[in-house]
Amino acid sequence: MSIFAVRLKECRKNIGKTQLEMAYDLGLTERGYQNYEIGNYEPKMGTLNKLADYFDVSIDYLTGRSENPKRQP
Numbered sequence: 001m002s003i004f005a006v007r008l009k010e011c012r013k014n015i016g017k018t019q020l021e022m023a024y025d026l027g028l029t030e031r032g033y034q035n036y037e038i039g040n041y042e043p044k045m046g047t048l049n050k051l052a053d054y055f056d057v058s059i060d061y062l063t064g065r066s067e068n069p070k071r072q073p
Contacts, residue, residue, distance in 0.1 A: 001038070002039045002042070003063070004036075005036065005038060008037055011055040012037070026054065048062065052071070058071045
């Protein structure tokens with residue numbers, strides 16, 4: 001499983017959301033969101049930006065380029 005999939009699932013669980021709730025909030029299908037969490041697909045840049053904004057973390061953190069989840073100004 002990719003670091004992105006692991007961190008995505010971790011972020012979702014940290015805020016107590018289900019996969020269905022996440023899919024709805026982001027305008028995705030439940031299956032589409034699940035595919036991100038199990039590592040079948042990686043999101044396009046627009047969706048990656050939405051995810052980072054939603055969780056208030058950096059894209060670098062989601063993709064494994066940084067261990068620091070905080071966004072830099």
